[in-house]
Amino acid sequence: MLQLDYRDARPIYEQVRDGLRRLLVSGAIAPGEKLPSVRALAASLAINPNTIPKAYEALEAEGYVCSVAGKGSFAAEGAQVDGRRRERLLAQLDEAAQELLWLGEDAEALCERIRNKGGNGK
Amino acid sequence: MLQLDYRDARPIYEQVRDGLRRLLVSGAIAPGEKLPSVRALAASLAINPNTIPKAYEALEAEGYVCSVAGKGSFAAEGAQVDGRRRERLLAQLDEAAQELLWLGEDAEALCERIRNKGGNGK
Amino acid sequence: MLQLDYRDARPIYEQVRDGLRRLLVSGAIAPGEKLPSVRALAASLAINPNTIPKAYEALEAEGYVCSVAGKGSFAAEGAQVDGRRRERLLAQLDEAAQELLWLGEDAEALCERIRNKGGNGK
Amino acid sequence: MLQLDYRDARPIYEQVRDGLRRLLVSGAIAPGEKLPSVRALAASLAINPNTIPKAYEALEAEGYVCSVAGKGSFAAEGAQVDGRRRERLLAQLDEAAQELLWLGEDAEALCERIRNKGGNGK
DNA sequence: GTGGTCTAGACCACC
DNA sequence: GTGGTCTAGACCACT
Numbered sequence: 001m002l003q004l005d006y007r008d009a010r011p012i013y014e015q016v017r018d019g020l021r022r023l024l025v026s027g028a029i030a031p032g033e034k035l036p037s038v039r040a041l042a043a044s045l046a047i048n049p050n051t052i053p054k055a056y057e058a059l060e061a062e063g064y065v066c067s068v069a070g071k072g073s074f075a076a077e078g079a080q081v082d083g084r085r086r087e088r089l090l091a092q093l094d095e096a097a098q099e100l101l102w103l104g105e106d107a108e109a110l111c112e113r114i115r116n117k118g119g120n121g122k
Numbered sequence: 123m124l125q126l127d128y129r130d131a132r133p134i135y136e137q138v139r140d141g142l143r144r145l146l147v148s149g150a151i152a153p154g155e156k157l158p159s160v161r162a163l164a165a166s167l168a169i170n171p172n173t174i175p176k177a178y179e180a181l182e183a184e185g186y187v188c189s190v191a192g193k194g195s196f197a198a199e200g201a202q203v204d205g206r207r208r209e210r211l212l213a214q215l216d217e218a219a220q221e222l223l224w225l226g227e228d229a230e231a232l233c234e235r236i237r238n239k240g241g242n243g244k
Numbered sequence: 245m246l247q248l249d250y251r252d253a254r255p256i257y258e259q260v261r262d263g264l265r266r267l268l269v270s271g272a273i274a275p276g277e278k279l280p281s282v283r284a285l286a287a288s289l290a291i292n293p294n295t296i297p298k299a300y301e302a303l304e305a306e307g308y309v310c311s312v313a314g315k316g317s318f319a320a321e322g323a324q325v326d327g328r329r330r331e332r333l334l335a336q337l338d339e340a341a342q343e344l345l346w347l348g349e350d351a352e353a354l355c356e357r358i359r360n361k362g363g364n365g366k
Numbered sequence: 367m368l369q370l371d372y373r374d375a376r377p378i379y380e381q382v383r384d385g386l387r388r389l390l391v392s393g394a395i396a397p398g399e400k401l402p403s404v405r406a407l408a409a410s411l412a413i414n415p416n417t418i419p420k421a422y423e424a425l426e427a428e429g430y431v432c433s434v435a436g437k438g439s440f441a442a443e444g445a446q447v448d449g450r451r452r453e454r455l456l457a458q459l460d461e462a463a464q465e466l467l468w469l470g471e472d473a474e475a476l477c478e479r480i481r482n483k484g485g486n487g488k
Numbered sequence: 489g490t491g492g493t494c495t496a497g498a499c500c501a502c503c
Numbered sequence: 504g505t506g507g508t509c510t511a512g513a514c515c516a517c518t
Binding site for chain 3: 455456473483
């Protein structure tokens with residue numbers, strides 16, 4: 001389900017957070033669906049159970065996840081996501097696009113990439 | 123010319139590297155133009171001179187900059203940029219676009235952003 | 245483990261880099277094996293600890309080494325080596341071979357050298 | 367005839383020396399043929415005339431060139447080349463071959479490269 | 489204990 | 504003046 005890279009400079013919890021977010025936005029996990037429990041995910045990734053809540057809390061702060069005490073964590077709707085996250089993504093898109101255009105990439109080719117992303121999810 | 127943020131998690135040399143790259147791809151520094159000398163830039167940023175070469179070497183490895191001992195460092199042509207840098211940018215673009223689309227952003231609106239980036243440089 | 249030559253025109257960090265790469269490709273250091281720590285290697289070579297990371301970073305950029313903060317540096321798999329390194333080696337081989345052939349060296353004799361290199365590692 | 371690269375770390379005279387040697391071993395300049403005069407070559411490369419004799423002297427020391435006062439410099443036969451140069455080339459070949467084999471390159475493929483180099487010169 | 493980063497100051501070769 | 508290299512010593516986060 002998730003792939004950890006111990007050679008990655010990012011801490012484990014960030015890799016879990018980013019991996020889960022990727023599964024959410026790719027559609028692999030549908031809105032409302034229950035995420036794996038802390039213990040189950042920790043076991044399947046063979047990491048310390050204390051690491052998982054940190055990832056879940058970060059996603060909850062962003063609005064991607066909704067945790068209910070005693071019941072578990074659930075995937076939220078896209079509309080509930082934090083506005084600052086959206087701005088950061090737009091900035092990331094702008095930055096990559098500007099540099100790619102400077103490198104000679106064709107604007108329409110980049111647009112075509114974006115349109116294709118939308119269709120199939122991943 | 124550049125702005126450092128000591129609250130930023132990124133090390134100084136990465137901030138310098140990213141800031142200079144931004145100046146290059148935005149057209150603020152033209153290809154072939156001389157970059158500030160190691161000592162001059164260090165002084166203007168009020169940091170140790172040893173920190174600057176690390177940023178310049180990273181940009182040289184990417185193909186954005188060309189340093190010549192005894193003469194200075196110069197902005198390279200876009201065509202000399204490392205292919206792996208281009209792939210990383212495309213991945214960054216894809217990731218941001220996919221998440222934005224999931225958040226409900228309109229594909230054509232994102233395309234319009236990209237087209238505008240190309241025109242005015244910054 | 246490594247031998248420095250202060251009469252060599254190459255800077256120390258390049259000698260360390262090339263020496264380590266030699267140990268890796270000769271099989272003296274196996275893939276996955278831990279390399280000496282920055283401080284330990286600096287002490288054993290009687291040089292400043294700051295010089296070692298420069299060699300390790302270069303090998304990491306080539307794909308020969310993987311450094312993990314807090315854990316150490318490790319030998320990578322051959323498959324992870326940068327493609328540009330491979331091209332540079334092929335060019336080096338071509339250049340040496342062409343000149344040797346012009347000097348009257350027999351092509352088959354050179355081939356025999358290459359076949360022998362493969363067998364015993366060093 | 368020769369291509370200089372001012373971004374290259376090597377001094378100009380080494381680039382001229384290596385470029386001329388390349389022309390010799392590739393067959394572009396035949397044994398016995400007259401090399402361009404110091405002034406002519408300096409003019410065609412748009413560099414200081416003092417730089418050319420340094421390159422010619424180096425090639426003469428290696429045995430690739432034979433200079434006659436008042437008449438000019440001439441390409442020598444392969445057999446006249448310095449033995450140390452040959453040993454250095456063999457070492458260069460060995461080193462590149464060993465690393466390429468470690469990277470998974472096929473020994474016979476490398477041999478085929480060498481055989482092809484011999485046939486057409488360049 | 490590990491690698492990563494930064495400061496301070498020095499010397500070199502080259503232009 | 505330039506970039507390139509090295510030394511010495513320090514602090515940090517993470518294991």
